[in-house]
Amino acid sequence: MNLFWTRVLTIAAGVLLLLFLSNDFGLIDIQKTAVVAAVGIDAADEEGRVDVTAQIAVPDASASEKAGNVTIKNARTVGDALAEINRKTGWYPTLVHCRLIVLGEATGGRDVFGVLNYFLRSEFVEDSCLTAMCEGRAEDLLSADSPIGELTAVAVTKVLSSEAQKTGLVCVTNLRDFAKGYYSPASSGFLPLLSALPEAESEGGGQSAALPCAAEEGGTGQSSKEGGKKADVFDASRTALFAGGRCVGVLEAAETLAFNLAATRTDFAYGTVQVQQEGKPVTYELKFKIRSKKVRLTLDGGPAALFRVRANAQIADASRASGVVEIAKTAFVPDFVLRAAEETLQENLRSALAKAAAGGCDLFALRQKLHRRYPAQEERYAAGLLQAAQPVFDIRFDTVH
Amino acid sequence: MDKIKLRQICFYFACVAPSVKFIVYPATLTYEAGNDLLLAALGSFLAQGLVLAAVFWLSSRTDKTFFALLQGAFGKAAARAVYGAFALYFLFSALLPMLEQRSFVMLVLYENVPSVLSYAPFFAVSAFACSKGFKALGRAADLALPLFCTAFAVLIALAVPEADFGALLPVARRGAGIFRGGLFGLNWHAECAYPLFFLGRFERNKGDAAKVLLSFAAGAAAVLLFLAVFYGVFEDIAVLRQNSIAHISKYTTAFTSLGRIDLLFIFAMTLVNVFALCVPVQMCVHCTHAALPRCGRLWPALAASGALLAAVLLLNYSFLEMQQLVTQRLWAVFLLFAYAVPLAAALLFGLREGKARPAPRRRAPQSRRKRAPRSHRGREQARRIHPRKCRGRERARRLHAEKHLRQKRARLHTEKRARARSARQGAPARGGREEGA
Numbered sequence: 001m002n003l004f005w006t007r008v009l010t011i012a013a014g015v016l017l018l019l020f021l022s023n024d025f026g027l028i029d030i031q032k033t034a035v036v037a038a039v040g041i042d043a044a045d046e047e048g049r050v051d052v053t054a055q056i057a058v059p060d061a062s063a064s065e066k067a068g069n070v071t072i073k074n075a076r077t078v079g080d081a082l083a084e085i086n087r088k089t090g091w092y093p094t095l096v097h098c099r100l101i102v103l104g105e106a107t108g109g110r111d112v113f114g115v116l117n118y119f120l121r122s123e124f125v126e127d128s129c130l131t132a133m134c135e136g137r138a139e140d141l142l143s144a145d146s147p148i149g150e151l152t153a154v155a156v157t158k159v160l161s162s163e164a165q166k167t168g169l170v171c172v173t174n175l176r177d178f179a180k181g182y183y184s185p186a187s188s189g190f191l192p193l194l195s196a197l198p199e200a201e202s203e204g205g206g207q208s209a210a211l212p213c214a215a216e217e218g219g220t221g222q223s224s225k226e227g228g229k230k231a232d233v234f235d236a237s238r239t240a241l242f243a244g245g246r247c248v249g250v251l252e253a254a255e256t257l258a259f260n261l262a263a264t265r266t267d268f269a270y271g272t273v274q275v276q277q278e279g280k281p282v283t284y285e286l287k288f289k290i291r292s293k294k295v296r297l298t299l300d301g302g303p304a305a306l307f308r309v310r311a312n313a314q315i316a317d318a319s320r321a322s323g324v325v326e327i328a329k330t331a332f333v334p335d336f337v338l339r340a341a342e343e344t345l346q347e348n349l350r351s352a353l354a355k356a357a358a359g360g361c362d363l364f365a366l367r368q369k370l371h372r373r374y375p376a377q378e379e380r381y382a383a384g385l386l387q388a389a390q391p392v393f394d395i396r397f398d399t400v401h
Numbered sequence: 402m403d404k405i406k407l408r409q410i411c412f413y414f415a416c417v418a419p420s421v422k423f424i425v426y427p428a429t430l431t432y433e434a435g436n437d438l439l440l441a442a443l444g445s446f447l448a449q450g451l452v453l454a455a456v457f458w459l460s461s462r463t464d465k466t467f468f469a470l471l472q473g474a475f476g477k478a479a480a481r482a483v484y485g486a487f488a489l490y491f492l493f494s495a496l497l498p499m500l501e502q503r504s505f506v507m508l509v510l511y512e513n514v515p516s517v518l519s520y521a522p523f524f525a526v527s528a529f530a531c532s533k534g535f536k537a538l539g540r541a542a543d544l545a546l547p548l549f550c551t552a553f554a555v556l557i558a559l560a561v562p563e564a565d566f567g568a569l570l571p572v573a574r575r576g577a578g579i580f581r582g583g584l585f586g587l588n589w590h591a592e593c594a595y596p597l598f599f600l601g602r603f604e605r606n607k608g609d610a611a612k613v614l615l616s617f618a619a620g621a622a623a624v625l626l627f628l629a630v631f632y633g634v635f636e637d638i639a640v641l642r643q644n645s646i647a648h649i650s651k652y653t654t655a656f657t658s659l660g661r662i663d664l665l666f667i668f669a670m671t672l673v674n675v676f677a678l679c680v681p682v683q684m685c686v687h688c689t690h691a692a693l694p695r696c697g698r699l700w701p702a703l704a705a706s707g708a709l710l711a712a713v714l715l716l717n718y719s720f721l722e723m724q725q726l727v728t729q730r731l732w733a734v735f736l737l738f739a740y741a742v743p744l745a746a747a748l749l750f751g752l753r754e755g756k757a758r759p760a761p762r763r764r765a766p767q768s769r770r771k772r773a774p775r776s777h778r779g780r781e782q783a784r785r786i787h788p789r790k791c792r793g794r795e796r797a798r799r800l801h802a803e804k805h806l807r808q809k810r811a812r813l814h815t816e817k818r819a820r821a822r823s824a825r826q827g828a829p830a831r832g833g834r835e836e837g838a
Binding site: 016120121123124126127128174176179180183184371372373375 | 508509522525567568570571574635636637638641643644648651652
């Protein structure tokens with residue numbers, strides 16, 4: 001190959017690389033693209049219509065992210081609303097970086113997949129984005145001020161992180177998992193129920209104003225209230241239950257924890273137990289390390305849901321003063337505390353199962369287990385399985401040896 | 402002559418061919434067969450394995466090319482006609498996977514909407530690869546091996562923790578769906594026809610069929626594992642995930658801090674897929690070149706790549722229609738060209754050629770080969786240099802020795818003539834030249 005052809009090929013390779021890497025020939029200029037970090041969907045006043053709020057991340061030279069919320073009211077569909085954002089603002093919204101979808105409380109009254117299907121249809125939306133329901137309107141939640149000065153969407157995704165799931169505080173769900181449940185034979189699912197609590201106040205980096213000492217130091221507390229701005233914290237310890245795409249019930253924080261301990265990817269959790277000690281109620285904060293867990297469906301002698309949990313526990317805190325030796329032996333949990341913890345978990349699991357069964361939500365995937373393990377008997381048991389399944393508990397907490 | 406090595410054929414079946422089954426095939430299979438997708442795919446692989454075994458059985462009985470076999474049996478015109486038909490078939494079979502990959506690249510590798518031009522460079526690569534014949538195919542298979550193994554291992558390792566293999570239960574509940582899944586997936590199981598065109602173009606040894614079938618089984622196992630993980634990750638919504646290779650590994654929790662590192666391995670797999678997509682076009686060019694040798698390779702390569710580029714531009718927004726047309730209505734084309742013709746050819750020519758030429762004997766590796774007794778060395782040497790017996794490296798060595806001998810003889814002859822000339826002219830001639838200088 002002579003020098004001429006070498007040069008021609010080098011230039012051609014350069015042009016091809018430019019074509020591949022620069023995307024200068026793309027149909028949409030990157031400069032006119034609005035990066036949507038979160039989408040909030042609310043039921044509009046008009047029947048069958050939706051209000052869509054897009055939280056758009058605006059990159060800043062100071063490296064701090066700013067957000068702008070754009071709300072489209074009374075849109076026919078979510079896709080229509082996003083197209084309208086483009087028409088009204090001139091920005092083309094891209095959902096590639098959308099990490100959060102928040103459904104307003106009122107959307108739970110009808111099949112939520114009427115609005116969520118847009119995200120499943122489009123390849124441009126990642127179905128790994130977190131999905132949650134919120135109290136009130138999603139628009140208000142996305143407008144809340146984060147206490148640590150970041151995007152509301154980022155603050156909420158931290159509350160719904162996989163670490164929160166591992167510690168059992170939140171039932172974290174992404175769009176894929178929620179859709180899998182909806183399109184399964186049971187047509188059930190669950191979402192964390194978000195609520196913005198106007199408790200925190202921030203000044204610059206943000207500081208809690210709920211400290212009693214701040215009230216005592218009158219001047220300091222006053223200046224903090226005047227100079228600081230109100231900020232919200234987010235709570236997602238409750239769980240909304242869905243059947244056929246509609247919200248049919250809510251699990252409280254203790255039930256959510258019990259559900260996580262028995263059936264999800266939680267392997268390290270904190271829980272409280274109340275016992276009577278020397279005639280007084282004492283609260284123990286226990287730290288659990290789950291060794292194994294399983295929920296099984298058996299049909300011998302009628303359908304039964306068998307919950308098997310094995311965990312190690314140790315004391316994290318107690319509501320009464322303890323001796324120095326007792327504190328040193330924090331790994332050893334008294335037997336009566338362990339038994340009380342087992343009882344508490346059983347009660348909470350029974351309560352969660354009852355709530356789910358009442359709403360027709362297959363929280364523990366019993367219907368799915370019937371379909372997979374007992375296909376021959378599916379027709380016989382499928383209809384009333386959730387109500388007929390009796391819980392059987394095999395739960396044992398051990399102290400660390 | 403257009404040659405390929407058996408090792409490269411093995412690498413092709415183990416690493417290159419599976420990569421085209423990681424994009425739309427899993428979702429299509431799920432649409433028909435549901436959670437029984439593994440059974441449908443297994444059926445297709447068994448059918449392919451049968452065709453491969455038949456073709457390599459034929460290769461063990463003849464060292465002729467498919468064209469020579471056709472020519473010997475039916476005449477040159479018929480051979481050209483069959484190759485022409487195969488050229489058209491290969492061009493047709495290349496189209497859907499290309500549209501598939503174009504869509505994949507546009508959706509997954511770009512954040513906003515790229516223009517159709519962004520995929521056009523592929524056709525330049527394809528034209529170049531096709532103009533080089535089977536050598537380029539073999540070299541691509543060599544390159545693909547490490548890329549495929551690394552990318553596949555990492556993507557599967559990232560996806561397995563998210564997979565619930567219980568979703569594959571209950572087994573074999575969709576009888577007709579399994580059959581339809583196999584039939585409509587023939588477009589992705591058409592590579593079993595390629596070895597027919599490798600006949601007479603690789604060095605034959607005993608055990609070739611076993612090596613290729615083992616490689617094919619390894620590739621099939623990789624695809625089945627991928628399908629199982631894919632269905633385990635997506636369960637009932639698997640049918641919605643068209644670009645499956647881009648989705649299975651993105652749920653791992655490591656990405657919260659690192660970002661989507663799996664995209665690096667998806668890029669690697671896309672590169673392997675580029676090699677795989679070139680193969681049917683290479684086959685098309687090979688058949689055209691064999692049918693019309695005057696055309697050379699370059700013009701058919703440019704024509705095939707140009708035609709495919711035009712088709713891709715024309716069908717830019719018609720992928721689903723094309724997919725339905727090719728998989729659900731034209732599956733018989735693949736059944737005919739990828740299965741029926743190779744099988745029939747193997748049986749027909751295998752039985753004919755078997756009597757004339759026995760299968761080659763396996764030769765032990767050099768290290769294990771027994772050294773012949775001194776008294777037999779002459780015979781051994783004679784056997785080695787026998788033109789019908791010697792092959793490969795021995796042949797090269799013999800040719801080199803012969804060339805060296807010829808050169809030596811020529812040199813001696815030249816020197817002898819020079820000495821004779823100088824003897825005739827005597828010493829003054831040299832002196833005169835020196836003087837003249």
